[in-house]
Amino acid sequence: MTQPLKPVIVGAGPAGIRAAQILVAHGLRPIVIDESARWGGQIYRQAPSNFARSSKQLYGFDASKANSVLSAMDSLLSKVDYRPNTLVWNAEGGQLDVLHEGNTSAVDYTDLIVATGATDRILPFKGWTLPGVFSMGGAQVALKFQGCAIGQKVVFAGSGPLLYLVAYQYAKAGANVMAVLDSSHFSQQIKAVPSLLNQAAVFAKGVYYLAWLKAHGIAIHHGATPTEVMGAQSVEKLIWRNSQGAHEIDCDAVATGYGLRSESQLADILGCKFVFSNADNSWIPQKDVAGRSTVQHVYLAGDGAGIQGADAAEWAGELAGLALIEDRQIQQQKNHSTRTEELAKYLQKRIAFGRGLSIAFQDPKNWACQTTDDTVICRCEEITAGDIRQSAQSTGAQDVNRLKAMCRVGMGRCQGRMCGPAAAALLADCTQQSIEKVGRLRGQAPIKPIPFVQSPTLKNMSSDTKVAT
Amino acid sequence: MHQNTALIQQGQLVRLVELNRKKLTIYINGVATEALEGDTLLTVILTHQKFIRQTEFSGSERAGFCLMGACQDCWVLTEDGSRLRSCSTLVQANMKLVTPKANP
Numbered sequence: 425m426t427q428p429l430k431p432v433i434v435g436a437g438p439a440g441i442r443a444a445q446i447l448v449a450h451g452l453r454p455i456v457i458d459e460s461a462r463w464g465g466q467i468y469r470q471a472p473s474n475f476a477r478s479s480k481q482l483y484g485f486d487a488s489k490a491n492s493v494l495s496a497m498d499s500l501l502s503k504v505d506y507r508p509n510t511l512v513w514n515a516e517g518g519q520l521d522v523l524h525e526g527n528t529s530a531v532d533y534t535d536l537i538v539a540t541g542a543t544d545r546i547l548p549f550k551g552w553t554l555p556g557v558f559s560m561g562g563a564q565v566a567l568k569f570q571g572c573a574i575g576q577k578v579v580f581a582g583s584g585p586l587l588y589l590v591a592y593q594y595a596k597a598g599a600n601v602m603a604v605l606d607s608s609h610f611s612q613q614i615k616a617v618p619s620l621l622n623q624a625a626v627f628a629k630g631v632y633y634l635a636w637l638k639a640h641g642i643a644i645h646h647g648a649t650p651t652e653v654m655g656a657q658s659v660e661k662l663i664w665r666n667s668q669g670a671h672e673i674d675c676d677a678v679a680t681g682y683g684l685r686s687e688s689q690l691a692d693i694l695g696c697k698f699v700f701s702n703a704d705n706s707w708i709p710q711k712d713v714a715g716r717s718t719v720q721h722v723y724l725a726g727d728g729a730g731i732q733g734a735d736a737a738e739w740a741g742e743l744a745g746l747a748l749i750e751d752r753q754i755q756q757q758k759n760h761s762t763r764t765e766e767l768a769k770y771l772q773k774r775i776a777f778g779r780g781l782s783i784a785f786q787d788p789k790n791w792a793c794q795t796t797d798d799t800v801i802c803r804c805e806e807i808t809a810g811d812i813r814q815s816a817q818s819t820g821a822q823d824v825n826r827l828k829a830m831c832r833v834g835m836g837r838c839q840g841r842m843c844g845p846a847a848a849a850l851l852a853d854c855t856q857q858s859i860e861k862v863g864r865l866r867g868q869a870p871i872k873p874i875p876f877v878q879s880p881t882l883k884n885m886s887s888d889t890k891v892a893t
Numbered sequence: 894m895h896q897n898t899a900l901i902q903q904g905q906l907v908r909l910v911e912l913n914r915k916k917l918t919i920y921i922n923g924v925a926t927e928a929l930e931g932d933t934l935l936t937v938i939l940t941h942q943k944f945i946r947q948t949e950f951s952g953s954e955r956a957g958f959c960l961m962g963a964c965q966d967c968w969v970l971t972e973d974g975s976r977l978r979s980c981s982t983l984v985q986a987n988m989k990l991v992t993p994k995a996n997p
Contacts, residue, residue, distance in 0.1 A: 459962060461983070466961055472931035472983065475911050526975075543963040555944040555956030556905055562960035565980075569960075570936045571911030597909050657954050658905060658943040677905070687963070803958065803966060806950045837965035842958065873965060875975070 429752060430532050432457065432520065434512050434690060435539035437465020438734050439726025439741030441497045443537045446745025448503045450754050455505040455531060457512055457522060463497045465541055465726075466561060467734045470494065471569055482568055484593070485629050486734070493738065514869035515693050523874050535721045535752070537744050538691050538709075539737070540728035544586075544681035546842050547791050547849070550652040550799045552680065553806075556659030560586045560681030564593065573599035575677025579662050581605040581650040583785040584683035585626075585733075588633040595640060602675045604637060605648035605664050607682065607788040613646075619780025622773060626735070649788035653678055682787055684731045685845060689867030691729065695719050700860040701730050703778045705787075706845060707864035713768045715744035716751075723748060736774045743767040791846075792853035801850065802843040804836020809850055816854040823863045824848050837873050840865040904940040905956055919988040934979035934990065935960065935967050945969060945979060945992055952995030969993065 431447055433440045436458035447454045456463075462470040468490040471482065483490040500506075507524065514521035520531045544559035551557070558566070558574045560582055566572045573594060579602045580591040587606060595601045620627040637644060645666060652663040662673045691709035692698070697718035699710040708730040715723045723744040726737035746764050749756060788794070795801075797810030815821060815831035824847055827833060833847045834840030840847065844865050851862045914929040921938060928937040935957050938945050944954035945967050957967030960980045967979040972989040 460981075471911070474914055474931045476913070477910065543959055543961060553953065553955065553958075555954050557958070558956075559959045559961075559964075562958060565960040566906060566936075567909070570906075570931075570933060572906040572908050572936060572940065574907075575905060576907055599907070599909060658956070803955075803964070806948060806953075838963060841963045872962070 427534070429534045430455070431535040431537070431748065432531060432533035433537045433539060434458075434520070435465065435541055435726065435728065436460070436463035436497065436506070436508070437467065437539060437541050437726060437737060438493050439539035439541075439728075439737040439744070440465070440537065441493055441500070442738045442741030443539060443723075443725055443745040443748075444500055444504050445496055446742055446749065448500055449757065450749050452754075453504060454537075455507060455533075457507045457510045457520070457531070459509070459511050461509050463506075463508070464490070464494055465737075466543075466565070467737075468493050469565065469569055471571075475571065477571075485632075489734070511872055511874070512690060513871045513874050515690060521869070526875060528874065535723075535748050536694070537715075537723045537725060537741070537748065538694070538717075538728060539724075539726045539741060539744075540687040540690055542684040542686050542727035542731055543841055545584075545683045545685040545845050546680065547582075547682050547787060548795070548799055548801050548803075548843070548846050549650045549680075550796060551654060551659075552678075553800050553803050554653050554655050554659050555657065556655070556677045557653055558677070558679055560584075560590055560679045561684075563677075563679035564590045567593055567597055567599075573597070573677070574679060575659070575675070576600060577602050577675045578677045578679060579603050579605065579650075579673055579675045580679050581648070581662070581664065582679070582681045583607045583787065584681065585630060585781065585785070586681060586684075587785075588630060588637065590679060591642070592633040592636055595637060595642060601637070601642050602673050603643040603645065605650060606644065606646050606785075607649050608646060608784060608786045610646040612786060613784040616780040616784035619776050620784060622780065623735075623777040626733070626777070647789075649791075649794075650678065650680065651794075683781075683785060684727060685841075686730060687728050687841075689839065689871045691717065691722075691724060692867035693869055693871065694722050696722060696724070698864065703775075703782050704730055705782075705859055706848075707860075713743075713771065714747035714750075714764070715740055716747055721748075721751070732771070732774050732778060736771055739767045739770045739774075743771070792849045795846075795850065801846050802833045802836060802840075804838050804842075805832045807831055807833040807843075812847060812850050813854050816851055821851070822855055822857065822861075824851055824865050825863065827851050828865060834865045839868065839871070903943075905943045906936060906939040908940060917984060917986040919984060919986070919990065921990050922992060923989075928984045930984070932984045934969060934977060934982045934984055934988070937984050938969070938979060938990075938992065947993065947995040949996065
């Protein structure tokens with residue numbers, strides 16, 4: 425090792441911060457690149473600096489965890505090269521292309537920890553592009569980051585732990601929660617209890633939110649699926665169904681999401697191998713227990729490589745940092761191997777909890793075949809379920825990338841972040857294949873839109889010399 | 894220059910907390926609009942009106958969706974033509990924004 429290491433961490437959420445902490449503890453000075461203005465990721469997202477709410481008000485039961493992660497990063501600021509407001513939009517040959525305040529530059533790395541997090545997993549319903557429909561995480565961001573509710577009369581429709589958490593946060597903040605529509609059946613949730621007790625504290629919080637909502641008279645419906653949002657120019661009512669039939673709720677906003685999906689575009693561009701994860705019902709970048717990807721010196725940590733939640737992200741970040749130290753034969757600290765084993769054990773235990781969650785929170789039954797032809801699936805390109813079905817039939821597309829080439833689903837600005845899971849489910853249904861078989865939309869540079877003048881032709885003209893010195 | 898005709902109605906977002914912040918003025922389609930320091934552009938726009946832009950294809954209204962920089966559905970323009978993702982851009986006094994309209 426004659427050349428000094430240039431470790432780079434992408435993402436400053438719980439995984440990225442814990443990874444940075446380990447590298448610093450071993451004498452390294454990583455570059456920490458984050459798209460947000462302030463660290464914390466989505467889960468521990470910080471409000472703008474002039475906001476006044478306490479961390480208890482912002483993060484509730486998770487305030488002490490949030491404080492721990494946020495203050496860890498605070499104390500690292502002088503020991504890392506922290507680059508907020510910076511988007512990694514491409515990676516090639518030991519170099520990341522980044523965009524910061526409209527300028528693109530290159531960042532060299534020898535070792536890379538990818539901790540890119542997740543966004544909501546969306547299953548569209550008719551009318552979901554109307555103003556007033558937001559993702560579940562988006563509804564939470566509005567409140568946590570901006571102090572706003574997404575509307576005067578809000579319905580929460582979806583599944584997953586966020587459903588009850590965000591509904592609770594809204595009601596507690598004084599918003600008018602019209603109903604919580606959970607696609608899962610209550611009996612399923614009872615069945616999942618033994619596995620969920622594996623993370624008893626997390627489970628207890630979920631039970632608390634549900635009980636609180638019920639105690640405050642908020643309608644909670646299980647086995648309930650949103651079928652159509654109606655309104656002239658914005659949300660006016662939501663139609664939903666359950667085994668008893670169709671129902672209508674007067675509302676002006678809907679938050680929706682069915683769990684989370686990994687932000688895996690960067691891992692894809694880096695050439696990491698992907699595997700199908702039954703727990704995520706999706707393809708995710710492959711990693712070993714410690715977070716090593718299939719590409720040497722590239723590590724994966726947190727929800728960007730399979731959804732495991734914030735606690736697991738902290739463990740995985742720390743573990744990836746320790747793996748990097750091990751792989752580069754840097755002097756290990758005394759407790760290195762015991763800590764490594766301990767973290768691996770925590771993560772192993774979290775897998776059983778994840779299985780419980782996937783029993784407790786299920787997608788709407790037969791979502792794909794119940795979705796009407798006139799439902800927009802790809803909101804960027806305005807491609808409907810009917811377009812997808814017709815394209816699959818007329819072209820014989822068996823794979824989502826082929827489907828994308830044929831009908832533009834997933835080809836828009838978001839690169840299939842919003843429509844990817846839905847497009848895969850529809851194609852699987854049309855072609856009588858599994859979700860695994862239809863594959864995944866491949867990530868492409870730029871990972872997110874960049875200004876036209878910053879196109880790759882300029883990239884070699886502005887290589888960032890600050891990094892090299 | 895632009896008329897905020899259909900846009901003049903109550904906002905989509907409702908401010909619940911954090912109301913004691915410094916007030917700023919920005920211009921949306923030429924109309925002076927009140928903002929609070931720390932607001933994103935999306936918050937400013939959607940506390941005054943129901944939508945942010947119209948799509949290029951169908952012309953239907955959009956108000957953003959994910960609020961975390963992933964869906965790319967909340968882009969607005971500055972008067973000099975650069976594009977800003979409104980959910981992840983904090984407001985600055987006297988900004989002049991144009992909400993994208995469908996092609997005529």
